[in-house]
Amino acid sequence: MVDFGRWYLRRDHEQRRRLRVGRELDERRRGAGLLQDQLVERLHERKQCSWYLQLADRVHTHRPVITMQISRSRSPERAGAERRGRVRATVLALCAVGVVVSQPASAQLLVDPLEVTMLTAGASRASASFSLQNTSDRPVQASITRQDWDRQENGDNRFLAAGSSGKSCGAMLSVSPLSIRVEPHSSRVVRLAVQTDAALSRECWDIVFVEEVPQRAATKGNSLQYIFRTGVKVYVAPPGLTRDGAVEDMAVVDAPPAKAAATTKTASAVAAPAPAKKQIAIRFHNTGGMHLLAKGRLEFRRLDNTLATQVPIAEFPTLPGAARKVLVDVPSDLAAGDYVVLALIDFGGAELVAGQIDYQAK
CATH class of the missing domain: 2.60.40.10 (Immunoglobulins)
Structure with missing residues (x-):
């Protein structure tokens, strides 16, 4: 005798599974477009993540410092279902093959130059600047902040709290403005000034970050939000320092x-190292x-x-x-x-x- 209750339960389970898989595939197709030629470390589940990117069309000998943050929002009616496993499966898949994002997924502000060296040649005040160019069709709001930084022996940048390293320029260096709005297809200038009333005997350095303020998403349901932050390294040095x-x-x-391509266990066992x-x-x-x-x-x-x-x-x-x-x-x-x-x-x-x-x- 056939157990119809169990048969219906199994059929319902299979239908739900196919529906769930189909939804995941549809979402991946809608969000298709890999961040090519960018360095991505990993995407953390259920929290903001950031990593450093070197854009291929902005190669710089000193490594442009570009930070990207992603935050994920979920609609209330679907949050429970995602917690039960779909978000987990999706995040693991993204970590394995890359990050699937919507177009565009690039910074709207182009920052130039990415390094500024200011020499205080006997003057009480020195100045410099860098420009922000908005390449998009929408106005972009950005905030300007400062941090300390240094470089590890392998060449990786390390960012520290402002004033914590003992190597920064401190109150001697000023940045203006600290908040800026750049209209579509236009540019603005951020000014740097050094007041050298006190004798400067060594080189100091800071990094000035330009962080794009995210716009409110108009879409409903699930969405990804990208926040780009570009760093400009600033060096201030008195004249007469040695190079050695x-x-x-x-x-x-x-x-x-x-990193070798994935192979079967049999092939891995047979292949000679x-x-x-x-x-x-x-x-x-x-x-x-x-x-x-x-x-x-x-x-x-x-x-x-x-x-x-x-x-x-x-x-x-x-x-x-x-x-x-x-x-x-x-x-x-x-x-x-x-x-x-x-x-x-x-x-x-x-x-x-x-x-x-x-x-x-x-």
Whole structure:
């Protein structure tokens, strides 16, 4: 005898599941459009998240600092259903394949320049500025704030509370205005001023953030809101500071393993592990009084001092007194043998600085 109650219950469950999956697919199609050429870390469920993006069309040698925040709103009548699992499944899917957003998902304000250096050449007051250009068809309201910042040895920026680092310009630096409205397809100027009544003996630095104020969403139901924040690094230095640096250490290290494409367990078990690639780690120390932008090259020389090959070292910045660890890949086609590796760094000073290490290619 057929248990019709259980059969109807199973059929109802299957219908609900198909309906739920269909809704998720429809929502993903409506929100299609990946944030291509942008660096995304992760999306946190049920709270605001932020990460740093380097836009492909705004490449800058000092890394533009652009923060993006996403907040998710839910309609009251559907909030309960989302809490029971649909939001969880959706967020996990987005973390796995990227962030699905609606068009447009880019900053409406273009900020230029992204770095400002102010030299107080004996004057009691110095000034500079940067511009905000609204590329959209709507007016954009933005707030202007300041923070301290420094840079870790691997090159990542670290943002700190204003006045907490001991390296910022403090009350000496003023920013105006602190709130600004930019009309469609127009531009405005943010002014920077330095009052140097007191003697300035070292370089100081701050970061000025331009944060777009979000507009109220007119849509009903679920929506994503994007808040972009662009940072302008500001350096203030007195005249006569030295530019100097040194290569303090070099080492041969294993390169981090490349992220391989997903494979089956059988294929992973059969495949032989690839030999670890090597890198040359260079520790450069800014021993002068000003921030530096350095670049250079690695020379692989045979024991008879003939040049086998050379590899460029991309530009990298360092703050005064800070150290920077730079990793350069060893060429994969380097012939087996013994070499002397020379690191030659040009930081804009009177001379290049260099370091060397022995290397055996196998």
